[in-house]
Amino acid sequence: MTYEQIFLFTLLGLVFGLLVWGRIRYDLVAFAALVVAVVGGVVPAEHAFEGFGHEAVIIIALVLIVSRAMLNAGAVELVARFVVSADRPLSTHIGFMSVAGAAMSAVINNVAALVMLMSLDIEAAEKAKRPVSRSLMPLSFATILGGMITLIGTPPNIVVAQFRERALGAPFSMFDFSPVGLVCASIGIAFVTTIGWRLIPEEAKRATAGERAETDLFVAEAGVGEKSKSIGKTPADLFPVAEEHDIIILGLVRNGRRLPGFSRSVEIRQGDAVVLEGDPKSIEAFIGAASLDTIDSEDHGGLRGETLTLVEATVPQNARMAGRTAQGLGLLYRRGVVLLGVSRQGRRFRERVRRLPIEPGDVVLLLGPESRVRDSAEWLGVLPLAEKSHTVIQRSKALFAIAAFAVGVGAAVAGLLPLAVALAAVVGVYALSGIVGGREVYEAVEWPVIVLLGSLIPLGLALESSGGTQLIAEGILSLTGSLPIWAILALLMIVTMTLSDFLNNVATALIAAPVGLSIARSLEVSPDPFLMAVAVAASCAFLTPIGHKNNTIIMGPGGYRFGDYWRMGLPLEAIIIAVAVPAILFFWPL
Template sequence: MTTPQILSFSLIGLTVATFAWGRFRYDLVSLVALLGAVAIGIVPVKRAFTGFTSDVVVIIACALVISAGIARSGVVEATLAPGLRKLKTLQTQVPAMTAATALLSIVTKNVGALTILMPTAIKVGRQEGSSVSALLMPMSFISLIAGLSTLVGTSTNIIVSQVREEAIGRPFRMFDFAPVGLSLTVIGLIFLSFAWRILPRDRQGSQDLGDATAEAFFSTEATVPDDLPDTLNTIADLELGKDGVLIGGIVGADGRRRDAMPDSELVPGEVLVLQGEDAALAKMFDRLPLGKVRADKDVEKGQANEEVRSIEAVVQPDSQLIGNSARRARLQDEYGVKLLAVSRSSERITQRLREITIRAGDVLLVQAGENSLPDFLKSLSLLPLADRTVSLGNPRKRFGPIAIVIAAIALIAAGVVPVAAGFFGAAVLIIVIGALPIREAYGALEPEVLILIGALTPISEAVHQTGGTALIASGLAHLLMGISPILVLGTLLVVAMAAAPFLHNAPTVLILGPIAVLVAQRLHLNPDPFLMAVATGAGCDFLTPVGHQCNTLVMGPGGYRFGDYAKLGAPLSLMVIIVGVPLIAWFWPLTG
């Protein structure tokens, strides 16, 4: 071995050992590894940052933004809600939620699909006769399998496509992964629809501050418009219960209050006093043509390009607002802040929003220009709560993101635009049409994953350029010479599957992908099925909560322990090996 090969192998070995140790963050380890590669000279300074500008990083970042835009639109929840209300047992809930996760993982990145559907699954799981822990792990596992169906469904496919382009000059196309991925998805759905019974059902998942505040009941109001549809004549016609919203009363234009009965007539100009969770109220406003709080007066902004934000803040004991109402405090006139709703612990508020006497401990949902919020909160002694996306008060573009994604996928499939350009355009357009504020777009990015891939890509290229990849491939080819090609294929899939929990799925493909190509070439076989095997094995980490962010994402809410993953994951991994290897060989011939 040459000195550069020894250095590159030593660095890779040290990096892998540190990953396996688990003492430090993956992204930090990868950055230190890149720094080390530059310091010892195996990665030239000019090539050190090429990984961060690669198509892989661009596609993953854009896919995450697109997923966030679709999640914010609420179209997925609205589509699923009618059907989910009819599902009362785990026997029907698990197949339904896993199928929905699978479908969404095919068209968006798998972690984005899981993020979109997790809140719905948690609500379903908290119903009587259900279980959050029985729902979330099957959803995570099926998102990993279904993500294998398209180029953008998972990072492993994107990376392996880049490896193919560097090796033979052509990347995989958008739906080249579909035959194997969709077949495994169908089999996985059938398996998980029955095997979820292996999982414990009595685990209590963790709940962060954002989840807790999301379940708080807010009091707000809505105005009956002049041009009501003919189908909306009474309170019953609004079907508020469909969204989980309660009505506390009706206030006429003259200020007089009357009880809200199901047969109470809806009179234009009257105000409905409503209560519900933030998301429930937002869903109701999206569905019904009711006027929001002071919709006639926009929030003042210091600058034209200033973003309007809705946040939650708790009233502290020394706040000047205590004992005042919103009307007396003149929040919008004095501070440029609009009060959207109020939440009070253990008490149902039935007054109009502007007449509520504010108390210490009340949670106010306010909307203002982001530059004016800090001074407003400080001057009135209000404490901002968890940093989460607030639905009420934020306009949602229901079908815009979906239409943009469909158009982008159609253009990519037709070969009109490359994948990176298509997804970049889709992500930008989703932001431009207002479907996703730029702040939330930044928040949707997963910097640890992007840094991990961007930092390790130059190191992987260095191993290849020093001849290290060829050396390993030559040794493997010698060992595997004379063995049936399908066993060689299975060996690579199992190695990738075994390495993913320790290396993370992206580094596994970066290291094993070039080796798989050279092994195939040395054995005079078609490299495509071997690349598919590496992508499939690395993408199917069902044994631990650390190999893929989807598994990590569900660990806390599902109340899972480390060993729970292997209970369901081991038989599923075995199924992928037994079924996946012949499927890959069938759709991607080993010779030719």
């Protein structure tokens, strides 16, 4: 072995050890490894940061922004609305959620798809009074499986596609992954729907969705605009929608005065305000579903303008807001922020929200552009609660967001534009239309993943150019002896899956793709089946909560332990290998 090979194997072994250890952020580990490689002379200094300009890095960043825009515009919610029901049997519910999750993950980032559907799944579990742990793990696995269907569904596909372009002159296209991905996703979803969820340990099944505390409930008002579909209905007519979103309708306000009682049979008119009680997310969802708007916020677009944020904040004793009303403070006209609701230790009140004197200890619900809400909270002297902000969905732009994305992807598939340019154009349209704000464009990007990828790409290139990947390939081939090619393909998938269960899947794909290419060249067969096998295997991390971010996200809400994942994950990985190998050889012959 040469100096470069010894240095790189030692360095990458140390990197993988630190990544598995998990005590140091993986982006810092990868960047430090890049610096060490440059100092050690195995990566030329002039090429050290070329990875950050790699097309795979750009595409992954753009896909994350597109995913945020789809959430902001309600495109994901639009689909989810038709698949979530607490009345279905558990297997049927898991089936609907899994198919929806896989479909969404094929076109947006699978983490974003899980985050959106997870909240809906938890709500369904609360209504059905069943443990949420029975359905969260199948949902996570389904979103991972769905990401394999298209180029942009999961980062490993993007990494492998761009590696193919560098090695063979042309990348995998948007739907080259679809035949194998659809087969694997379909069989995998069938397994988690019928058998997989039953393998979840009994201890995890005891984890239930949390009950909402009375102190988390806000009294809020929603206006009835001239185009509202609630005009002509009564509050009683809105009860089914309110029940669906866990909202209580407390009454109506007309001509600035609260009508007596709950006004159940009073016909709603334009200009009225509907008084609601619920948690912030439920209030926002009900306002959108009932085609209502925020009070006196027309100048700011209501719930249909620029990206708005709901923030919960507590009112301390010495706050400027204490003892004063939102109307008296001129909160809307001076600060451009609406006081949407007030929570007062579970107590209800009949005063108008904007005319209610705020007391120390209250929790207020502020609505507005994020920067204004932040500045207004400081001016009011209130304390925003950590992790208690909610993006307001611009539901009227859902179809526009979907259409813009479809046009961009269509242009890329037709060869009119490179995928990176097409996605950049879609992001530009979203920004100009206010679906994502300037701050959100940067916040949507998962920068640690970008740093990881940008740092490891030069290391992967150095390993390949030094002959290191060829050594690994020869080692694998020496273990297989005279085994048939399908067995070698299966072994490559097993090794890649094992790495992906403990490492970041992007890092796994970066190392495994060159190894797959070297094996194919040694066997003098087409490299495409081996690259496709790497893409599938790198995405399938089902044994641990650390192999894929989706598995990490559900660990707390589902009440899972580290050892719970392999019960369903191990047979699922075996099924994927058994299904993927013949599918790959059928669609990508040697």
